[in-house]
Amino acid sequence: MASLTVDLALAGIAVGSAAALTGIGLIVTYRATGVLNLAHGAIAMVTAYLLRQLVVVWHWPTGAAAALCLLVVAPGIGVVLDLLVFRPLAARGAGTAETLVATLGVFVLLVGAAFLAWGGDARADVPSLVSARPVTLPGGLSVRLDTLVQFGAVAVVALAVAAVTRWTRIGDELRAVVDNRRLAVLRGIDADRVAAVGWAFGSFTAGLAGVLLAPYLRLDPYGLSLLVLETMAVAVGAGMRSLPAAVFTALVVGVAQSELTALHPTAAAQPLVQAVGANLFVVALLVSVFVLPRIGGVGAERAAAALTRGRRTTSPVGWAACAVVLLLPLGLRAMDLYAALQVPALAIVLLSIVVVTGYGGQISLGQAGYAGLGALFAAMLSSGTFFGLPPLDEFAALPLAVLLVAPLGLLTGWPAIRRRGLALALTTFALGVAVSRFVFAQPFFTSGLVLNRPRGLSGDRAFYVFELALLTAALLVVRNLHRGRLGRALAAMRDHEQGAAAAGVPVPRLKLFAFAVGAASAALGGALLGMAGRAFDPADFDPVRGLLWFAAVVVMGADSALGAVLAAGLLVGLDTGTHEGVSALVVGVLAVLLGRFPGGLVNTVLTRREERGAPRAGPLVAPDAVLTAEGRRVRDRVRSASGRGP
Amino acid sequence: MSVEIELRGARVRYGPLEALHGVDLAMPSGRLTVLLGRNGSGRSTALHALAGIVPLSGGRVLWRGEDVTGLDAFRRARRGLALVPEQRAVFGSLTVEEHFALVTGDVGGRTPAFEAFPALRGLLKRRVGTLSGGEQRMVAVSLALLSGAGVLLLDEPGQGLAPAAAARMHQVLAEQAADGGRTVVVAEQQLRGALRGAAVVHVLRRGSVAFTGEPAEPGFTRRTRW
Incomplete structure (x- = not known):
């Protein structure tokens, strides 16, 4: 038994080491640039794919391929990102929300590129850099060589970072640059160089984590990216500050995750223990974001106000064009109409992001979770598996599901009362991932579900009209949120929270309200998405997809309802019209370029036209x-x- | 009076707005220069252009006759130019002591800061983000004093200080020019106290120069009722 415990612990160290590397890289990049790089996982994924391409497809020797990937390509990605994306943002003094969207853009861009280059199929043949042969340590303990090397890599990287920050000037320069970039420059510090070093190093650790982890799993564009994103937990748990704390957390969670597989509790608790065991980093992320409401020690940040420009974001011409485009599919062939069914449903989901982020100023990366819950509840209600309720008619199940999800908006609304910017983004993301892992992936909830369209609307055409009617209703509701007393209160909260509170706006209540409305809208859209496909498919509501949706909305203009509808059309149209992944690529490129047209596409186009005309x-x-x-x-x-x- | 640093035909744009419309501003070497003007007149922009943190859309920056228009801000700082901006002039997360360590290696080197602002002596261990606005101004100006820079640019150094403290601040800066031989450029709203001893006063109005000369010149008071 003892030996099994030790073996499991050693196996856990493998995953823990990769997580530790991620943690170190994220913290160093954050300290050097003030950016939490959500694209870290995607860089890891791309590096692993590239290594596989070089070794398996082009038959390079493993050593040379690894050297190229780790020493040239991965740091190179970091430097390129710094030059093209983050340096212009930093020079402009962009806030958390904008840099966050830029990292999201890089994330979806890389995922989309990987999809196009290598397809969505999982690959199980990523070469491992070190052989798994066992070596016997002094003391008689038998360890696999790769485990040893991974552990050694963490130790070397961590000690190197510690040495550099302690004994060279760059440590002081780092702190000065992150604290106040402009002032650091005025004190003679080359902030651009400091940031470039930070990005190169961060990307290097991402690549290292990627190639170390990939042999243990099947490589696909979503999976590894998301896994590495989850190990962000250790950096967040360390307060984005302490390297020893990050490494320690990573190893503890890795080992604990491994040990949990040996635990065999009673049958009733079995699925739960398994789920927790398989997703311990998600649990750690949840715990961290709730224990540490002010990540990075920066409290007062302008939230999402920077994503919007408070200008006119709607125009009759735009809406007319939009209506024509939405009505077009009614004349399409059956195949194309079926694909078009997703557009109004997705538009309603994206409207929820407009409400929460665009109007309310609260960054919410977890809307895919609410959309999924809407679909799941609708399916459970109509299948009669919803905690003892009899099977309901779809016409009743749909609104009931929406009503049930709306109060769940408090799950993210309540934390949002005291969180802003980065902390809120992480909290909503963690909740979204947790819902995906602990609800959508559990057979307890999802087995035996059928989801049909409402009676009389089973034909595609009829259902499409039904969707359009609901979209129109949702747009009218959202429009009313943007005007009058309520609209002014929301805008005030978005632009300046304390100022709004001082002017008598009930900020906490309003945040809860925004999140509840957002959850309801997402649930309605999600349920329609499910009904359109006649099934509840957890993959439709993957957290990574949620990130893509968020980026798409922000790209179009976070406070533009018209933009949300256009974004839905763009996402569905590009993916069904061309290859899957093209939409991610396009949204990624646009999000990365967001620094060039602040406020989003729709906004920019309208403003340009006004200025010209x-x-x-x-x-x-x-x-x-x-x-x-x-x-x-x-x-x-x-x-x-x-x-x-x- | 030789010219230390100057803007020549300098234009600065912020998006669609032009903040400086081709101004000529020369700062005499080793003297105190005061930039006057009300809010939005372009005082801060002129200082920022000299320090290199806003790019010029036209014109040049000359430093001792050399064209430094394209020189990065951090390189100008390394060559001996120190700007104390009006806002966010300190590192909130560092202590006072760490601020001093950024610019001077040895403890003895801090003496000028304590002579200028004795109050800082008791605040060494405090994080600057926890200090009052006036104390933060003192830390910010101390950084420039200790930096050894030959050109000091200060954007409203008296802002947020009690009248007596502001007078003391202006006194310190005037002494830096008179005794220390440094080129000191101060942007302020009004010509008060020790600033009256300035060698040159530039008055800016809506991004253009409205007056350049000595404070005692007859045109000064007439032209500067802004």
């Missing part, structure tokens, strides 16, 4: 100001005065 407004009046009669008189006076003046 309309004559320059007077100095005191915003171009799109809606004035009262009195305001118009004042404007005329100002204009005539400035026309006469010098």
Whole structure:
């Protein structure tokens, strides 16, 4: 028994080491650049794919391939990202929300590129760098050589980082640059070089973690990326600060995960223990985000206000075009109409991001979880597996599912009361992943489900019309959220939380409200997505897909309902019209370039047109100001005065 | 008076707005220069352009006759130019002591800061983010004093200080120019206290130079009712 425990512990160290490397890389990049690199997992995935390509397909010697991947390609990716994406953002003084979206963009870009280059099939033949032959340590303990090497890699990397930060100036420079980049530059520090070093090192650790982990699992674009993303838990648990804490957490979670497989509890608890055991890093992530509400020690950040520009984000022409595009599929062939069924459903899901992030200013990366819950509850209700309820008609199951999910919005709404920016993004993401792993992946919830379309709407055409009606209703509801007293309160909360609170806006209640509305909208869209495909498919609501959705909405303009509908059309159209992965690639590229057109595509297009078409407004009046009669008189006076003046 | 550093025909744009419309501003070497002007007149932008943290859309920056327009801000800092910005002029997460360590290696080198601002002596171990606004100003200006830079650019150093402390601050800066032989450029709203001893006053109005000369010149008071 003792030997089994030891063996399991050693096996756990393998995963723990990779997690530790991820933790070190994330923390170093964060300390050097102030960016939590959500694309870390994707860099790991791409590096592993490349190694496989070189060795398996092109028959390179493993050593040379590994050297190229780890010493040239992986750090190179980091430097390129810094140069093209993050340096312009840093120079502009972009906030957390914008850099976060940029990392998301890189993430979906790399995932999309991997999809296009290598397809979505899982590969089980990634070469391992070190042989698994056992070696006997002094003391009689038999260890696999690869475990030893992994552990050694962590130790070397961690000690090297510690030495560099302690004994060279770069440690002080790092702290100065992260604290106040502009001032560091004014003190003679080359902030660009510091950031480039941080990115190169972070990407190197990502690549290392990728090639060390890949032989243990089947490699596919989503899986490894998400796994590495989950091991972000150790960096978050270490407060994005302490390397020893990150390494320790990683090894403990890795070993514990391994030991849990030997635990055989009673049959009733078995699925739960298994689920926890298989996803211990998700549990660790959840615990970390809830224990540490202020990650990185930075409290007051402007939330998502930077993602929006508070300008007009709608236009009659845009809506008319949108309506035409949405009505077009009714004339399509059956095959294409079936694919188009996803568009209105997805649009309703994306509207939830507009409400929560665009209007409310709360970054929510977990909306895919609510969409999935909506689909799952609808399926369970109509199949009669919902905790003893009899099977319900689909017409009843759909609204009931939405009503049941809405209060669950408090799951993310409650943490959001005290969290902002990065911390909130991580919390919502962790909850989304947890829902995916502990609900959607569990047979207890998903076995024996059937999900049909409502009676009388089983034909594609009828169902599409039904979806369009619901989308219109959702758009009207969302529109009302944007105007009047409520709309002003939401905008105030988004732009300046304390200011809004000081002006009498009930901020906590309003946040809960935004998240509840968001959850309901996501649930409705998710249920429709499920009904369109006549099944509950957990893969449709993968957390990675949620990241893609978020990026797509922000790219179009987070506070633009029109943009959400366009984003849905873009995502579905590109993937069904071309290859799967193209939409991710396009959204990724646009998100990465977001620094060039702040506020999103729709916003930029509308603003450009206004600037070109309309004559320059007077100095005191915003171009799109809606004035009262009195305001118009004042404007005329100002204009005539400035026309006469010098 | 030889010219230490100057803007020549400098234009700066922020998106669609132009903040400096081709200004000529020369700072005499080893003297105190004061930039005056109300909010939005371009004072800060002029300092930022000198320090290199905003790019020029036209014109040049000359430092002792050499064109440094394309030189990165950190390289200008290494050559001996120190800007104390109006906002976020300190590292909030570092202690006062760590700030001093950034610019001077030995403990004895801190003396000028304590002579200028005795209050800092008791705050060495405090994180600067926890200090009051006025104390943070003192730390920020100390950094420039200790840095050994020959050119000090200060954006509203008296802001947020009690009148007596602001007067003391201006006194310290005037002494840096008079006794230390440093080129000191101060941007302020008003010409008060020790700043009246400035060698040159530039008055900016809406991104252009409205007056350049000595404070005692007859045109000064007439042209500077802004």
